[in-house]
Amino acid sequence: MRIERVTGQLSLRRTIETGTEEQRRAVRQIIDDVRKHGDAALKTYTEKFDQVTLDSLRVTEAEMKAAYEAMAEDLLCFIREAAANIRDYHARQKRESWMMTKEDGTILGQKLTPLDAVGLYVPGGTAAYPSSVLMNVIPAQVAGVKRIVIVSPPNKHGTLPAGVLVAANELGVKEIYKVGGAQAIAALAYGTETIQPVDKIFGPGNIYVALAKREVFGQVAIDMIAGPSEIVVLADETAKANEVAADLLSQAEHDERASSILVTPSMKFALEVASEVEKQLETLPRKEIAAASLEQYGAIYVTETLEEAVEVVNELAPEHLEVITAEPTSLLGQIRHAGAIFLGRFSSEPVGDYFAGPNHVLPTNGTARFSSGLSVDEFVKKSSIILYSEQALQEHGTKITALARLEGLEAHARAVEERLKSRT
């Protein structure tokens, strides 16, 4: 791995992928088609892109039964235990409606209401992760969302991965459709004969899925435009080089564009980790992907001090941050930007990917500067409540009319005055 002494400012901020003109046009065409032709368009695009002709878009009970038969018993138990942990953590994010009262009779408040219906996109191919199902569906359920829909592109046999199906069924999700790409996003946003539209779309996908989400944003809500995954490890000489190297590799194997970075004040430790990475890389099944990722987006940054290392971490604003130093918790207050923070040597990042409880859907590509991981909040709406009494309006009415007239909005002022004049 490349080792660099940090001199200037660093940034993970790679330019965001907004696609080519041609890709954008293709996506708009697909969305238009699905709006016009509904299910027929979905089936045509599935034939074209997934090379399979489907009788039914919806996953059947027989397919679900086959998925359970393909799943080892102990794995099923682990999925259930992970689901329980995830549910326990997210339950603590749930908030209540609240109100405040004033002596003049005014009541102000905030009412929380779950979304009616949400859709989850689960990518196909090698990135079809049961854990994504758990991480997206459980917060929706904790929030109280009644209708949860999963869409995912079918393989060439017209089915979905057993792990995805089992995870969905364990959570009680009944609406699962075998459709992917921009056409799936269009169906979720606008609806077809088979798929009723939803209010918000979650989940990652390829460039076409991302462009489609961007395109329907406004018609429905979307979660975020996810980029490739990244990890930053902040470590000093008390860390174990073999463990840190393994964590860097666990990120690098995701995707050639994934980014694995070590920030350390110790050149000695940097060299040890670099050597361990080379060693461990050799025996990895996804060696080519990991090597390409490390080559392009991997780095070891060596700083003068630990404080400087923390500042580098804040500049990078990583999706995942591991802090493996003599006193990791003492640094927590200084860390401003990170999607998830793993403290100490036993908190290896995969612990959070699968099992611990916090969400693994996290802001990528430096967007932890301004955004957060998925939480129950994203499945809930807040409505403000205003109840003014006659007394309150009498007391404050003329202030309100003055402010309205300052903005040139006469009818706003008169709406208040209609009440003040007709005191019945």
Place this chain on the structure above:
Amino acid sequence: MRIERVTGQLSLRRTIETGTEEQRRAVRQIIDDVRKHGDAALKTYTEKFDQVTLDSLRVTEAEMKAAYEAMAEDLLCFIREAAANIRDYHARQKRESWMMTKEDGTILGQKLTPLDAVGLYVPGGTAAYPSSVLMNVIPAQVAGVKRIVIVSPPNKHGTLPAGVLVAANELGVKEIYKVGGAQAIAALAYGTETIQPVDKIFGPGNIYVALAKREVFGQVAIDMIAGPSEIVVLADETAKANEVAADLLSQAEHDERASSILVTPSMKFALEVASEVEKQLETLPRKEIAAASLEQYGAIYVTETLEEAVEVVNELAPEHLEVITAEPTSLLGQIRHAGAIFLGRFSSEPVGDYFAGPNHVLPTNGTARFSSGLSVDEFVKKSSIILYSEQALQEHGTKITALARLEGLEAHARAVEERLKSRT
């Protein structure tokens, strides 16, 4: 106003404005120019679109002084009182970091951190509202955001409206730039020599501003794509027709595309309101705008029952909802979709626009189905915290490795195993 008996399903959902190909291209061109040429591009576009040549982009102390001189003393007091109410309400939205601990040493939690820097776009012309400054800046301050930047297009004299400047200064905002349009959004997202980039952009604007926000989304965060404003009044015969009519007009005067709708189970009341609207419309200064808005997007829907009326409200998912019935609070539980809910006849909508305390930046165009008004939450990031003890990893490590291998991610499994094997 058009009166209709409700038969089928209703929807406010007008197609979202995504602009023409030409507008999109123009916006991308402006953004590219600002990225390449910085301040020079900002000045060129300001000359082109705002017909003024600026010496300095930044508002000076002399301009601020002039704004205070133009502002009536009592208005200044009302702005201060409104600001105090808004601050009081939003302070109750603020959340704390939290953690949970387990006996095996595991600590999980959620750390809340304010954004570093945010930008607020304040539209120019007739829609330059001091109240928008209060409603956007105060939640940012409550959240703890350190750097708050305002951008707004200058008028032909190269200045900004006194109300906007005074409101900003009252809140202690020091960075105010005279630049508008897509070029202002580009400057906030990418930075120029004078304007450092921010992490999130707030505030409404015309189609070019909206397209620019859509374009830079991902590079920075954005609040929402705001559409024209709307009100729905849910009223029975206990309401006063003159008051309801005035409220409908207060929305209609905003914009020709604004939407004002009454939903009532009483045809008698519907007719009274329609007649009152005609009468009050005559004397309004913004009569043409209000009339056009009512003609195109105004309606009175008459239902059979009050329950049916509530369902119509949920279908419309309005930005503002007034409930003026015999027992308004009894309906609160049934209302699922509304940005802000005004209860009872003294809670006229302008009370919330200016003074009561809840935010007036609300989801428009039916998007209250899936989104919320502006709140302190939008200025805060959540980072999850995971601390696993050695004991916890020993106990659960093999479950995590099994789940990782189910997803084909060998390096994830090995990262955990590196800890399990080297028990030192």
